[in-house]
Amino acid sequence: MRYWGLLAGKLGVSTAISYGLLALINSLWSPQIYLIKYGWKTSRFGFDLAYTLVVGVWFLITVGLLYLCVWDQRYRCRVCLRRLRMPITTGSWGRMLLVGRPRIEYICAYGHGTLKQEELQISGLENPEWTESGDPWQELCASLKDIDERS
Numbered sequence: 001m002r003y004w005g006l007l008a009g010k011l012g013v014s015t016a017i018s019y020g021l022l023a024l025i026n027s028l029w030s031p032q033i034y035l036i037k038y039g040w041k042t043s044r045f046g047f048d049l050a051y052t053l054v055v056g057v058w059f060l061i062t063v064g065l066l067y068l069c070v071w072d073q074r075y076r077c078r079v080c081l082r083r084l085r086m087p088i089t090t091g092s093w094g095r096m097l098l099v100g101r102p103r104i105e106y107i108c109a110y111g112h113g114t115l116k117q118e119e120l121q122i123s124g125l126e127n128p129e130w131t132e133s134g135d136p137w138q139e140l141c142a143s144l145k146d147i148d149e150r151s
């Protein structure tokens with residue numbers, strides 16, 4: 001739930017930034033112009049080259065912010081929300097039957113899980129596979145208890 005809350009928060013902040021930029025653009029130019037030839041008010045977009053260019057740049061910035069939100073979210077731990085670390089390449093095209101297709105694995109530095117992402121997206125964009133591991137401290141403590149009981 002925290003994972004999706006973080007994404008919603010980032011999307012909310014980027015939406016607020018985009019809305020603020022658009023409000024700033026519209027405060028510099030009035031969004032509507034009066035066309036004397038036709039006798040009505042219409043949007044400045046498409047008639048005023050400078051306004052249309054600035055709104056086009058604003059659109060690219062907005063799409064870039066949304067892309068950054070989703071891209072950042074993909075490489076975060078699903079439990080602690082920290083950035084995933086230590087990418088390693090596994091698999092081999094030459095020995096695919098033995099070790100599998102090439103993929104990149106990221107791990108959470110605190111041992112919460114592993115993200116496995118295919119190196120080559122053959123059949124479209126595939127979602128990376130998140131494998132959650134158990135609590136590493138509990139496993140470590142359990143193994144220490146076993147050692148204590150044996151001795």
Ligand SMILES: [Zn+2]
Binds near residue numbers: 077108109112113
């Ligand atoms: Zn984690």
